[in-house]
Amino acid sequence: MPDPQHGDHQHERSRQGRRNGPRRGRSGGPRRPPRPADPARTAAFRALMAVESEGAYANLALSEALSHAQLSPRDAAFATVLVDGTARGQGSWDAILEAASGRRPQDLQPAVRVVLRMACQQILATRVPLRAAVDSSVNLARRQIGERVTGLVNAVSRRIGRRDLPGWAGELATGDELTDLALLSCHPRWITAEFVQRLGIEEAARALEADNLAPVPTLVVRPGLAELSELLECGATGCLYSPYGATRPGNPADVPAVAQGRAGVQDEGSQLVSLALARTAQAAGTSGPWLDLCAGPGGKAALLAGMAASDRRLLVAAELHPHRAAMVREALAPIPGDHQVLTADGRRPPWRPGSFAAVMADVPCSGLGSLRRRPESRWRRAAGDITDLQTLQKELLAAAVDSAMPGGTVGYVTCSPVVSETLDVIAWALANLEVDLLDTPAALPEVTGAATGPQLRCLQLWPHRHGTDAMFCALLRRR
Template sequence: MSRRSPRSGPRRPVDQARRAAFDALRAVHAGGAYANLALTDILDRRHLDERDAALATELVAGTSRLQGTYDAILEAAAGRPLSSLQPAVVDVLRLGTHQVLSMRIPTRAAVDSAVDLAGTAIGERVTGLVNAVLRKVAADSLDEWVDRLSAGTTGVAHLAVRTHHPLWIAETYADLLGEEAAVALEADNLAPRPTLVVRPGLAERAELVAAGAVATRWSPYGAVADGNPADFAAVREGRAGVQDEGSQLVALALSRVEAPAGPWLDMCAGPGGKAALLTGIARSRGEDVLAAELAEHRAGLVAQALRGYRPAGRVICADGTRPAWPARSFARVMLDAPCTGLGALRRRPESRWRHRPEDLDDLVPLQAQLLVSAIRSTLPGGVVAYVTCSPHASETEDVVQTVVEELGDDGIGTEVLDAPSFLPEVPDCARPDPWGGDRFVQLWPHRHGTDAMFLALLRVG
């Protein structure tokens, strides 16, 4: 069989699923996009059918999830660092490696499709390289490659390679969970089912269940459904949205704490799921929520999440560290602080390879500043929910301890409440606090089927 040359005419068109997956990965690696959001935008614009959309989704999610492992395999197969290759070529190789090693696609078809993608999306000059490297990749199974990569490692380092995580993340899990860490890390590799949430006052969960969804285990507002959430009328009409059950539960806990009457604040509200849920709950009590978000485009997402409410939910662009509101203004404050996102690795699989331990150097001081601001924004007797989608001690218990003790030295009393008591239906969610109690909530994918959300509830004196 003769090899095609650049002069032999155009290469056959690449199927739309693989091109969509490639373009989404380029948006992630060249533009810093979130994989799920980049792919959703591409699928919406290109109108792929259900089968192609499912294939593109698996290609992007699976490639992103095992990216670090695939990169090590590719460097071994290529005999050179990936940094010496054109970034777009690397993304083609990653997609091809996922098809060869982790999907039920015949090797020849997987390699040929990657070669075709390279020729169409990049140029004929790179097709020989892609073909040669992927055929070397295909010489062994994924298990055989992982055995080779993990040879000579022990303990947490061995666990990190076997579960496809950077070492620092595996160490974080091991510090928190001990022997349970292996199960937790494996859970990060299982794609979650889409979880929906109703906007209280606009829809009832029974409507979603009647349309084919299954009620969530603990949140009274959620339901799980496969497929496209927009297939549900309530989602299309803004009466429901997409939100992990863990995010629903931390908002529910804040709403259950006794607090004085008054407005509520969602301090870092983007993309708007918690703001929408809290708005419905607050309005049922004759109160309302102010949603504040620093980034203008994320504030737009919050407004979109609130679009079903009349009057419209209040959204402002504001820096939580420099409040645009007077001190002691709110009865309840939700602070879902910017974090490494280590608790959402199953949902945003590219995050495990995007973040570095040194990211904490910037995030932790910001988290502390925001928590101080949240406490100063709260009425006496009011409550602050400090939330992160990360279980890392530096972003969770350490921040709370530092702020509570420093504000105490300044004469601002802050009581750490028993957060698990406000989620009594959720088993095994208590996490030790620095003062010898178990007053924090920690949710886990492997225990609860949710993102690994952390929650501390603080009453302001």
């Protein structure tokens, strides 16, 4: 009887010999060695796994993945397209995956789900050739998950490639206009319904399409610290409406004024609502300080501080969360003039009522107006979330009105087009608070196609109309 230990060693040497010998395919010839890892797809996969398994924000997860991967500019751009598009299309990709695989996506292990969503993005939303998309997906699965899943990834990816996105939309059509538009536009049905309520089905389709186009970074100069010409000299293009803004592809930190804190990054819509409040408050002629009630992370506060300084006014910026208050302090640090940052709950403020000539109430909201810049956020919200938010929005608006002097101006702002966060809150304010609704569009006469609400006195910006986030603003005057 052979020695069991010796026999085990002999068996191991035999297996080792087979591993080290030439690998052979089904025809008996040598099998090609595995392809090297694709650095762009690997970085994208790692970022998307952080989004899927850890609840990370796509932009932050991508930034971390790119910093470790040290990709070429071309590979980094492709990884960005993969992450943004895969996160943005998640719900639609899952519906297509279920039809192509016969399995519910939630029944697949998370890594397989991510690889197949990436396959959907490449096949249905980019110019990557089908064969390359399939092969690269199989290779990514082999390297990141294991050989056992490559057959599944190969088969499902090929089935995905049998139709383009409109073809899949037709295949999965339900006959319900909103559901079908939601699939084609890569939005949840409830968000699609909100857009249709505001715009009608045809224009809503254009607005939803604009949500899927990542914006070029928008910069803003700090009044009194920098001139717009500095940004233009660095290759930026002036914004369509804002006298303080410009767009520029690439890393904003490459612009000296941004690196030095004399300019920042801020969507043009955010700049415009700040400008509307400042212009109206200045025209009213009410003397006294200004207040930013919900100031974090500090973009609007920095712009308001610069404009307040030109009038020799104090700006008070209040923020509930200490870490966000620290961000506001950092944003305001270079701004000349008189400003103060408080860590405070705007609903229970430390200042006396009637203290301010102008109050900005940029309230917490669903953020559905900024879906272009936050690709995963559309799948993390539910319609029920807005009910809780509306209560907070009303409380903060009431506190803002209470903080304003008689005759003072209050700006109610949300980064959302949702009726319950915008027009419904204003209707409540007009019925319950001592305020009058001012002509907000008149404060921005250069901006067309934005008037909405009672007597067209509110302002709603749109990505497809104005190239901005979907910011809402209503200016009120305390009686």
